[in-house]
Amino acid sequence: MSEHYPVALIGPGAIGTTIAAALHEVGRTPLVCGRTAHQQLELRFDRGRIVVPGPVLTDPAEIKQPVGLVFVAVKATQIKATAAWLAKLCDEKTVVCVLQNGVEQKAQFADYVAGATVLPSVVWFPAQREPDASVWLRAKPRLTLPDTPEAGLVLKTLQGTRCEVDLSADFISVAWRKLLQNAVAGLMVLAGRRAGMFSRPDITALALAYLRECLAVARAEGARLSDDVPQEIIDGFHRAPADLGTSILADRQAGQPLEWDIRNGVVQRYGRNQGIPTPLSDLIVPLLAAASDGPG
Numbered sequence: 001m002s003e004h005y006p007v008a009l010i011g012p013g014a015i016g017t018t019i020a021a022a023l024h025e026v027g028r029t030p031l032v033c034g035r036t037a038h039q040q041l042e043l044r045f046d047r048g049r050i051v052v053p054g055p056v057l058t059d060p061a062e063i064k065q066p067v068g069l070v071f072v073a074v075k076a077t078q079i080k081a082t083a084a085w086l087a088k089l090c091d092e093k094t095v096v097c098v099l100q101n102g103v104e105q106k107a108q109f110a111d112y113v114a115g116a117t118v119l120p121s122v123v124w125f126p127a128q129r130e131p132d133a134s135v136w137l138r139a140k141p142r143l144t145l146p147d148t149p150e151a152g153l154v155l156k157t158l159q160g161t162r163c164e165v166d167l168s169a170d171f172i173s174v175a176w177r178k179l180l181q182n183a184v185a186g187l188m189v190l191a192g193r194r195a196g197m198f199s200r201p202d203i204t205a206l207a208l209a210y211l212r213e214c215l216a217v218a219r220a221e222g223a224r225l226s227d228d229v230p231q232e233i234i235d236g237f238h239r240a241p242a243d244l245g246t247s248i249l250a251d252r253q254a255g256q257p258l259e260w261d262i263r264n265g266v267v268q269r270y271g272r273n274q275g276i277p278t279p280l281s282d283l284i285v286p287l288l289a290a291a292s293d294g295p296g
């Protein structure tokens with residue numbers, strides 16, 4: 001860790017390694033806190049690679065004092081398990097930037113951050129962990145953050161790195177737009193197929209109906225999204241390579257717990273609170289939940 005830059009990162013997986021490497025490249029190597037021990041982290045991309053020297057810390061007792069900024073890049077199913085790291089790394093002056101899908105980051109982390117400010121983000125880049133634990137970055141890293149004073153610290157920390165950061169005055173709409181895309185991608189888990197499946201007219205019709213249901217809930221939660229959004233998302237899948245996957249499908253194929261609740265369950269839960277019928281969620285969510293958590 002650079003003494004001039006008290007930044008930590010919890011969860012050096014696909015997204016976490018990308019951010020750690022972007023910071024290391026400009027001399028702002030963060031303190032890396034993980035679950036599995038690694039001597040170093042490796043990020044690979046089209047024209048090169050970045051190696052972040054380790055070791056990855058695996059014992060929260062090694063943390064001596066809180067830091068100014070913590071990036072958290074664990075899966076949403078792993079939040080509780082980071083409690084011991086957060087307890088050591090945070091105080092009320094810390095900013096915790098959550099690099100996760102979903103729209104509930106603030107509520108989900110509130111109990112673990114010792115009064116720190118939780119800053120959600122939208123992560124726009126695909127990155128993939130390879131069997132040797134290196135990470136394959138598949139597009140230019142970019143984050144969107146809400147335009148709040150705390151975002152300034154993240155902006156400053158990532159300034160001049162290969163990770164672009166933009167601020168949005170209407171973050172809620174941006175986050176829900178991404179959530180809709182993630183929600184409908186969950187259909188790939190149920191079919192066991194990649195993006196090519198959306199070229200089927202019956203899947204297109206189902207996906208559009210599901211997206212319209214999600215859109216109604218998003219709007220009730222304050223997102224300003226047009227009627228065109230469902231079609232725009234489906235058009236994106238139609239343009240995508242047929243073999244494009246999604247992280248929830250990769251997790252399913254690896255037999256890992258799924259982020260079904262923050263990507264799909266959230267629409268059903270918020271719909272119920274708002275009195276909005278969610279018949280498609282009522283079918284899709286239990287199937288995803290059972291695929292993730294069993295029993296059976």
Ligand SMILES: NC(=O)c1ccc[n+]([C@@H]2O[C@H](COP(=O)([O-])OP(=O)(O)OC[C@H]3O[C@@H](n4cnc5c(N)ncnc54)[C@H](OP(=O)(O)O)[C@@H]3O)[C@@H](O)[C@H]2O)c1
Nearest residue numbers: 011012013014015034035036074078081100101123126127
């Ligand atoms: N990957 C993408 O392309 C992408 C794109 C957009 C958004 N996202 C979102 O970004 C978030 C992170 O996804 P990801 O793909 O980067 O996940 P990931 O590759 O599975 O990385 C998660 C990392 O957290 C570590 N971890 C788990 N429990 C921990 C603990 N208790 N303490 C410290 N570290 C712990 C894991 O360690 P192990 O090595 O032991 O597993 C792993 O290194 C998710 O919400 C995902 O939906 C991902």
